[in-house]
Amino acid sequence: MTGSFGDQVTLLARRSVVRTARQPANVVFPLVFPLLLLAVNSSGLHSATRLPGFPTDSYLAFALAVPFMQGALFATMNAGTDLARDIQTGFLNRLALTPMRGVALLAGQLGGVMTMSLAQTAVWIGAGLIFGVRIASGVPGVLVLFVFSLLVALGFGALGAFLALRTGSGEAVQGMFPVFFVFLFISSMAMPRALIEIDWFRTAATLNPVSYLIECFRSLIITGWNAQALALGFGIALVIAAVAVALASVSLRSRLTRS
């Protein structure tokens, strides 16, 4: 008498969204912090747009890609800490005693993270439009921005879920936050890679996959349709999502040690 897989995933995704929505700090800070950083950077670094070769005359448009990545990092933390809490409180054991399929738990959790990501994406794009950013790729580009955001949220959410399932500790998941932030800061977040003058930084940013995710978002906002940026961004996001989901699935199997 197992309930349908769709029912299970829908309800678990709903639970994930409801839990996030009922923790104001988990909703407000992931929205406010990236917007504040965007405001500070776009006013403080505006003069960078005068550098020869800078791809746009609006630093706000250039930097608008960053909140998408910061949102993904917050998604990692939320997915991870929620799942870790389920492990610590024994809620996962309760779920393990039902005929629920393990993959439904993961799909539900990630579905919730992706739903929150949709809302965040709407906020970033809305904020950009309000402050004068023109999305170069037009309405189809906005749709692609949503799709790409979902894919990135899936990958990073799965990474958070993997960390939670592996360690069983919310503190361990939160402890990884600064590490992820380092990846964000040593990317092309603040400057196009070609314009980074310090060699080691440029090399690090070139090796850093986060750079290509940001550049994919950015290309849709300031360039239009850049096949190379889109291919690299979607390719890397797909690989991250595939690896992270696989790792999380394996960890979930070993965490649900039911016979």
Next chain:
Amino acid sequence: MREFKKGPRAVDGIDLEVHPGEIYGFLGPNGAGKSTTVHMLTTLLPPTAGTATVAGFDIVREGPQVRAAIGAALQEAALDPLLTGREHLRLQTTLQGLPRSERAARGNLLLERVGLSQAADRKVRGYSGGMKRRLDLALALVHSPRILFLDEPTTGLDPQSRSALWEEVRRLAKDDGVTVFLTTQYLEEADVLADRVGIIDHGRIVAEGTPGKLKAEVGRPTVEVVPADPDDRERAQAIIGRFGEPCAAAQGVAVRLATGEADLAEIVRALDAEGLRVENLQLHQPSLDDVFLTKTGRSLEGAGDEDDVAEPALEPA
């Protein structure tokens, strides 16, 4: 049997049988292996050796069938503080595979049965300990299990909540024919609730039987007399010595009654006839703690603390 990588053998060759419809009390101090046993029997933790069947199904080879037959409320009420009671039941009825048309009705019925209808739409983080335990029980009953595992269900509850939960457990066994496997560290709980009791210590069962039989095995009741005048201790001992053999007493003098508590009235009459003034007179029935003391040489209360042994974290070996 269950061994962990780090730590002692948590469950060491226990052998027990629980009959359909009975309440089986699994009594032991902290760290004795109670929760590990429950985790194994509910398929959440594979044993490292040995076999067990629950509802006729092997816990290792037939996990899904075992889980379909059982309900479990584990040691910590595993609830999501951010969800309401009704949302918990909606989730559980869905995951347990109840038909869509029956989910709401089943949830409402269980909320009513555990007395949470009024609080059903409040978030669980605002529930008291007793309310959480009752919701935990309702969730375990969603799919009408034949066997119910309750792992220390009343730990931390106030006496009123404890009594209410006992009443519900009794009703489940008596009216619904549910077999209940109940772990507890409370002597009174095992004594008043369980049809049979298994006492576990250091991963081994040290005694098993009905509470009455176990207590009868360790001896007859004792009577302790504390004379008003301490100089009368020898006289008091001589008087009550007619009714049984002397034994250790906490304050006064005591005898183990030769013919049971029926002699109590005679003892009072004899003390009165000799003109001995008594400050205190107590009849001590053997308790399950006496059983534990006899079998292990330690008192159950505080035994886990003395050993300073916690049950190992339930990680696979």
